[in-house]
Amino acid sequence: MKLEKLAGDRFREKPSDCVVDSHGLMVRGGYMKYVANGIFSSYMPLKRVMRKIEQIIREEMDAIDGQEVQFPVVMPASLWQESGRYESIGKEMARFKDRSGNPLVLGMTHEEAAVQLVRDSGQSYMKYPFMIYQIQTKFRDEARPRAGLIRVREFTMKDAYSFHTSQEDLENYYAKCHKAYERIYARAGLPEVISVASDSGMMGGNVSHEFMLLTPVGEDSIAICKECDYRANMEAAECIIQSQRNDVSDALTLVHTPDIHTIEDVCEFLHCDEKTSCKAVVYQRNFDDHYIVLFIRGDLEVNETKLTNFLGCEIHPAVITEECGLSTGYIGPVNLKGDFTVLFDRSLEGLNNLSCGANVSEYHYTGLDMVRDVEGAEYHDFAKIQEGGICPHCGKPAITISRGIEVGNIFQLGTKYTKSMNMTYIDKEGEARYPVMGCYGIGIGRLAASICEAHHDEYGPIWPMAVAPWQVHLCAVRSDNAEVKAYADKLYEELQCKGVEVIYDDRKVSAGVMFSDADLIGVPLRVVVSPRNIKQHIVEIVSRDKRFSANVSMETAVEELMKILFDALPGVIS
Amino acid sequence: MKLEKLAGDRFREKPSDCVVDSHGLMVRGGYMKYVANGIFSSYMPLKRVMRKIEQIIREEMDAIDGQEVQFPVVMPASLWQESGRYESIGKEMARFKDRSGNPLVLGMTHEEAAVQLVRDSGQSYMKYPFMIYQIQTKFRDEARPRAGLIRVREFTMKDAYSFHTSQEDLENYYAKCHKAYERIYARAGLPEVISVASDSGMMGGNVSHEFMLLTPVGEDSIAICKECDYRANMEAAECIIQSQRNDVSDALTLVHTPDIHTIEDVCEFLHCDEKTSCKAVVYQRNFDDHYIVLFIRGDLEVNETKLTNFLGCEIHPAVITEECGLSTGYIGPVNLKGDFTVLFDRSLEGLNNLSCGANVSEYHYTGLDMVRDVEGAEYHDFAKIQEGGICPHCGKPAITISRGIEVGNIFQLGTKYTKSMNMTYIDKEGEARYPVMGCYGIGIGRLAASICEAHHDEYGPIWPMAVAPWQVHLCAVRSDNAEVKAYADKLYEELQCKGVEVIYDDRKVSAGVMFSDADLIGVPLRVVVSPRNIKQHIVEIVSRDKRFSANVSMETAVEELMKILFDALPGVIS
Numbered sequence A, B: 001m002k003l004e005k006l007a008g009d010r011f012r013e014k015p016s017d018c019v020v021d022s023h024g025l026m027v028r029g030g031y032m033k034y035v036a037n038g039i040f041s042s043y044m045p046l047k048r049v050m051r052k053i054e055q056i057i058r059e060e061m062d063a064i065d066g067q068e069v070q071f072p073v074v075m076p077a078s079l080w081q082e083s084g085r086y087e088s089i090g091k092e093m094a095r096f097k098d099r100s101g102n103p104l105v106l107g108m109t110h111e112e113a114a115v116q117l118v119r120d121s122g123q124s125y126m127k128y129p130f131m132i133y134q135i136q137t138k139f140r141d142e143a144r145p146r147a148g149l150i151r152v153r154e155f156t157m158k159d160a161y162s163f164h165t166s167q168e169d170l171e172n173y174y175a176k177c178h179k180a181y182e183r184i185y186a187r188a189g190l191p192e193v194i195s196v197a198s199d200s201g202m203m204g205g206n207v208s209h210e211f212m213l214l215t216p217v218g219e220d221s222i223a224i225c226k227e228c229d230y231r232a233n234m235e236a237a238e239c240i241i242q243s244q245r246n247d248v249s250d251a252l253t254l255v256h257t258p259d260i261h262t263i264e265d266v267c268e269f270l271h272c273d274e275k276t277s278c279k280a281v282v283y284q285r286n287f288d289d290h291y292i293v294l295f296i297r298g299d300l301e302v303n304e305t306k307l308t309n310f311l312g313c314e315i316h317p318a319v320i321t322e323e324c325g326l327s328t329g330y331i332g333p334v335n336l337k338g339d340f341t342v343l344f345d346r347s348l349e350g351l352n353n354l355s356c357g358a359n360v361s362e363y364h365y366t367g368l369d370m371v372r373d374v375e376g377a378e379y380h381d382f383a384k385i386q387e388g389g390i391c392p393h394c395g396k397p398a399i400t401i402s403r404g405i406e407v408g409n410i411f412q413l414g415t416k417y418t419k420s421m422n423m424t425y426i427d428k429e430g431e432a433r434y435p436v437m438g439c440y441g442i443g444i445g446r447l448a449a450s451i452c453e454a455h456h457d458e459y460g461p462i463w464p465m466a467v468a469p470w471q472v473h474l475c476a477v478r479s480d481n482a483e484v485k486a487y488a489d490k491l492y493e494e495l496q497c498k499g500v501e502v503i504y505d506d507r508k509v510s511a512g513v514m515f516s517d518a519d520l521i522g523v524p525l526r527v528v529v530s531p532r533n534i535k536q537h538i539v540e541i542v543s544r545d546k547r548f549s550a551n552v553s554m555e556t557a558v559e560e561l562m563k564i565l566f567d568a569l570p571g572v573i574s
Helices: A021-028 A044-063 A077-083 A111-118 A167-187 A263-270 A304-311 A416-420 A444-454 A482-497 A511-521 A531-535 A557-568 B021-028 B044-063 B077-083 B111-118 B167-187 B263-270 B304-311 B416-420 B444-454 B482-497 B511-521 B531-535 B557-568
Strands: A032-036 A039-042 A066-068 A074-076 A095-097 A103-106 A130-139 A154-164 A194-197 A208-214 A220-225 A231-233 A253-256 A278-285 A291-297 A315-317 A341-345 A354-360 A363-368 A399-414 A436-443 A472-476 A502-505 A525-529 A538-543 A549-553 B032-036 B039-042 B066-068 B074-076 B095-097 B103-106 B130-139 B154-164 B194-197 B208-214 B220-225 B231-233 B253-256 B278-285 B291-297 B315-317 B341-345 B354-360 B363-368 B399-414 B436-443 B472-476 B502-505 B525-529 B538-543 B549-553
Touching: A021 A032, A021 A444, A032 B074, A032 B111, A039 A044, A039 B074, A039 B111, A044 A066, A044 A130, A044 A154, A044 A167, A044 A444, A044 B066, A066 B044, A074 A077, A074 B032, A074 B039, A077 A103, A077 A111, A077 A416, A095 B095, A111 A130, A111 A154, A111 A416, A111 A436, A111 B032, A111 B039, A130 B130, A154 A167, A154 A444, A167 A194, A167 A208, A167 A399, A167 A436, A208 A220, A208 A444, A263 A354, A263 A363, A278 A304, A278 A354, A291 A304, A304 A315, A304 A341, A399 A416, A399 A444, A416 A436, A436 A444, A472 A482, A472 A511, A482 A502, A482 A525, A482 A531, A482 A557, A502 A511, A525 A531, A525 A557, A531 A538, A538 A557, A549 A557, B021 B032, B021 B444, B039 B044, B044 B066, B044 B130, B044 B154, B044 B167, B044 B444, B074 B077, B077 B103, B077 B111, B077 B416, B111 B130, B111 B154, B111 B416, B111 B436, B154 B167, B154 B444, B167 B194, B167 B208, B167 B399, B167 B436, B208 B220, B208 B444, B253 B354, B263 B354, B263 B363, B278 B304, B278 B354, B291 B304, B304 B315, B304 B341, B399 B416, B399 B444, B416 B436, B436 B444, B472 B482, B472 B511, B482 B502, B482 B525, B482 B531, B482 B557, B502 B511, B525 B531, B525 B557, B531 B538, B538 B557, B549 B557
Parallel strands: A066 A130, A194 A231, A291 A341, A472 A502, A472 A525, B066 B130, B194 B231, B291 B341, B472 B502, B472 B525
Antiparallel strands: A032 A039, A074 A103, A095 A103, A130 A154, A154 A436, A194 A208, A208 A399, A220 A231, A220 A399, A253 A363, A278 A291, A278 A315, A354 A363, A399 A436, A525 A538, A538 A549, B032 B039, B074 B103, B095 B103, B130 B154, B154 B436, B194 B208, B208 B399, B220 B231, B220 B399, B253 B363, B278 B291, B278 B315, B354 B363, B399 B436, B525 B538, B538 B549
């Protein structure tokens, strides 16, 4: 490919709306073009990176007996009504009607389509286990697309669905797929990706893992134990609190606390620690605005994922009205009256001598004893795990919190979809049974952006050879020099004949422009032909990461390059 | 791949709703699954055929300097408003609103997205010419999906867009792309595909060609001259009529024609030929139901595409009401009064002694003289070319009409999109100019179905090696026989190690079931291991098209197969 003809501009200035490096570099480098909020077109360099990632994934899915299939992007609503998700999924699912008025949806995931595809042919236990997968466009109407390709509305995804005759068989396959994912990230240049236990969310099922690239710009928070191998998405991490009850319980005492609303203000006013306060956090159910009042120890935060899972419905932070009966800033568990759902976090269980709101404007209590004053309270885990918190696995206070980008996920789905969509097989004994399912996803564009996020410098991406848009970036510096042009043209032809992917810059621009463009395109090997080099009868080979550079003779340049490429890509380059 | 695990059923009975062979075989063979009207999922065999077709197309597009990119499936309405097609395209474009109420559309073609992608970076004449292409899902809300993958609503398409600084450069590239298309069809096993001149329809532009597979089940009618190289879609073919005016004009005479409505009835009643009648065909404009009365010689049919192009708007056959002023069955050009658009086909120009309606119920005229009785009529070409008609190219009455499936199209678009979307470049003289565009499409699924349509027998598809889902179909007949199983397993492993794509049937089913499944999967080479063959120390190799069969020794089986495969796929198999 000649760089001169390459569609897409490269430029120096970081666009102001780019909050992460990969986004900035991919816009500056002519990889992607904004079309609408969370919707992008890809130029050739990104498309090539994505196709290489897709091919790595395809090979690894085929290696674990995956069958590549294709589901539609547009599906009838009826398919999603079968599973119940047409109703349970909210605005993130795009819906429309066709010319005949039939309701359709855009696929944001394809469990329903997978079951529909195989439920007729999967009727004998002999067919099992099997896995089908596709690499296909999906649309999810995200409320807040951000960070370029990290969170978009339209994306390309590899999604795989496995079917089994037992939970044990699913678990075996799940482990196999976990290993395949590790190979995928390693081959794509991200061996540092780790898997963490995760929340299954709208997918259903119990066991699930996310694959995370740890980076400060990640959207997810991950709890990692320094002492053992425990790793979990904060959404799913159990929060263990060791609270101490005082020997003596003070009396419940009403205190006038004018103009004091926040937990910080209360504790400062009462000269007590936030750990000795009982904080109220109020939500409303999305579907009917019913109020949920959750009490939690003052120093802790609510893990809304746990709360949503407990309630089985979506919630949002409450809008507290005068009529609702709640006294903003003064809500407490004693004498709380009204049609609310009242919940208690485990962090409060058994505690005494706490401060709390008195459900009367400008008044708090001190001396709250959860055992004495709040009868019949049930305690559940609604709290966010914290830095330094107790590891749910080894019990040591060794939790650290890191940020990460989720670059893949795997779920044990159980029979949620096969049951709701009535897919059965006949087992050896002639009994009809529901197959057990697993599902396995990787977003291609997000993985590409993550590779860039992990491998770049201020001048551009540093693509690993296996996913680089091209393998060699050939610069003919001063292509108006006939010798330079002739030799560079010859090199271009020869390398291409040998199957090497070359981007060739023979523009009449300065070496500075050439090299900064080359940095933005991020190809692993740069080959420089210039009048000075020609005079010395050499060709300059420099790696994009600057770790390698060599001057080789013009005669042996192709040979030397082929050696380097063969070392980087055995089996691909021969 | 083991056939036992292959998702999708194969069966003997032709589904009743399949009107073309390819559809029936692809449903019977476990290639595709109905999801909704015109929407299908693909099982592994079809997905593999499609990926091979895609790769052939990709290689040929790359060979003419194509840059693979990707546009979104979901696009903002604003992009289509720029070109004016948001309004001009009707119900076939799916439209919906996102969670914020912004109007979005599903891409049915991507001219707008292509211009949007390159209009910033294509500002210097140095960038030109260039071509960008994608292989992507499209959705077109067809009123009448039919024939399986031939006419669907969701489909995968390769669409390419080229940009040029002159019409001449476009024409050069257009010719290059025409050749690339010929190579694509030849490589995919359809060298018989021909190109025909076509109507540009909603794409705009003047010159365009369709690539047609001639087959009786095709949806398109194609006019082909037996005497010269003229070939055109009937929609676009000029109709040349050599009508003879009689020497003597009869007087215009009112005739009572009770209960006579159709042109056949009239001609029978009046004892005249349809060629001597003037027929009225009535349409209404879609947007305001305004009536269009078109007069044409009685034996000819209206080419609605020509009429639509002439009017510049969509039309439909008229619903004639009592109030509209038209007298059904008795409409004629003399004394026709009312707010109608009245048009005349060239076939009537200068004729006399015609019969026609008298615009009075139960009355016709005879002796109509177009020159004398219909003053100021303008004549245009609105007629369908007919079998035996006159070739617009060589002038001989040598037109034959064939049916064909359109398997690709290429358009010279001109500046329709660059002008409306304000894409300019600066030429050598420093002037801003609009680039000239071409666009080039191939539907992948329709091409797969067309290959099946052209290459099948009653038992299944006969896939050409280059697009076959696998290269070898290995049957272990009586796999309960240990020798059979051991040898077949070894063959399976060895062939796979050599890079051969093998589908392996080691099910404990009869040879009959095995072979009929193999016929439906349509793999070019069948290799049979059986107790009888083992006894004779041979392996049977049979080609799917039955043209080749050989018994080779068990020792040299792999070698022999590799030879056959190498001959069929030089460069792929080594």
